[in-house]
Amino acid sequence: MLNFRLSDAQEKLKQKARRFALEEVLPEAWRFDQKDDIPLGILQKAFEQGIMNTDIPREYGGQGLGLIEAALITEEIAAACPGVATSLFDNSLGMEPIFLCDNDQLRKKYFPKIAKAFKLICFATSEPTMGSDVAGIRCRAEKDGDDYILNGTKYWITNGGVADYMTVFATVDPKRKHEGICAFVVEKDWKGVTVGRPIPKMGQRCSNTAALNFKNVRVPRENVIAKPGEGFALAMRTFARTRPIIGAFAVGAARSCMEFAIDYVKRRQAFGLPVAGFQAVQFKIAEMYQKVETSRLLVWRSAWEADGGTDATVAASIAKLYAAESALEVANEALQVFGGYGYTQMFPIEKFLRDIRLYRIYEGTSEVQRMIVAGHAMNAYEPIMPPLEDLPVMREKTPSEARAEGQGIWRCRMCGYVHYGDAPPVECPYCFFPAATFKSYPPKPSKPAGEEGVPLKKDSKKDAG
């Protein structure tokens, strides 16, 4: 049975996150945006109130909640400030590879620390020279006895400047591409680790983004998350579980833009009427509403798949892609109905538009999501319809009528023309391709060589279906 109703516990959690968003995040969001600074105090409060790190399993001292719960929380936080939501969820992104890996000792070492005290952990695949092409990592990991020595730079790392721990993807040999990628937990205080200055950004200025530099950093064997050759797949499995949450951010942020737009158009007058009275404006609101609702369904669906333990890669990409693109459209149209005021910093849409713009870029750009969805649709997806050349598109006669007249059915595989007769025509009367282009219908389940092109027997009992 399908059910979209939240449990009592989920509803309570959502309300708790909503209160936190309205009381703690919203009043501070613009100030920190202006300062271009991460509000660590707010994150610490979120930690203390149990709306951060909710996915740490109970056996390591966490709440053991799923992605649905994470989606509920992050929608609310992003509705108040997308930058704070990014900062807050980044711990889950940083912990996910540890959660997914085989090294239970690593979970035992770090999860209880992160569950008990306010600690930040970031996730680092991207570098100054690559982002989308994860197999193109250059940061080097060289084996030294049981340890690894890290050298290289990571770029664009959310919470990079403030995190205590770092989940770092590196390579034993850049030429080996996917096969060389490995991953480690690194601690900020280790010798050779340096963090860069906060990167000045267009939006999401309430989140910290910085580079990490490693100079001969010794990583002990116990901190290996993924051995060489296992890191790439681990990064992809991580994204399948974190992209639904980027979708949830987008839902929350778009929802606020829509709400502000509705509020504004009901108050604003033009041509003697509230702007809300114009159908052109109502249609914009309708578009916003349906995009928010549709995005949320896709997010919940992908989170539900991931929580169920199945590979949510495709659902997660669809959710992230659709929600990110939709949120940007919603914010853009919200700004439009605000008229000139929308373009000022006096109203909230300007900041939301800047913040929302990032959703199409991080954790895999919209182009990368399209590549994943296209790859699935064209290679893995199993079609229901028969191949085009086997389609029973008959115009003059049904297959049984043709059979009753003792005729075979022949389809030109080039232009689709259907010919009735004992044999295919010498050439197609439409596209002039030769008889060999014709295929007999109905298709045979397995086609031994030479059978193709043999006309149906008069007494054939087979139907075209």
Ligand SMILES: Cc1cc2nc3c(=O)[nH]c(=O)nc-3n(C[C@H](O)[C@H](O)[C@H](O)COP(=O)(O)OP(=O)(O)OC[C@H]3O[C@@H](n4cnc5c(N)ncnc54)[C@H](O)[C@@H]3O)c2cc1C
């Ligand atoms: C604010 C912010 C926070 C971030 N946080 C993190 C973080 O915490 N950890 C982390 O590891 N990274 C992080 N990133 C990096 C982010 O994931 C990358 O920026 C993103 O994956 C895109 O990589 P890129 O910037 O190198 O663009 P590129 O990969 O260089 O791509 C440039 C353009 O080309 C397109 N493109 C690339 N390849 C193809 C292709 N095959 N087909 C079609 N189009 C293609 C891309 O879609 C993009 O439009 C963050 C980025 C930002 C801006």
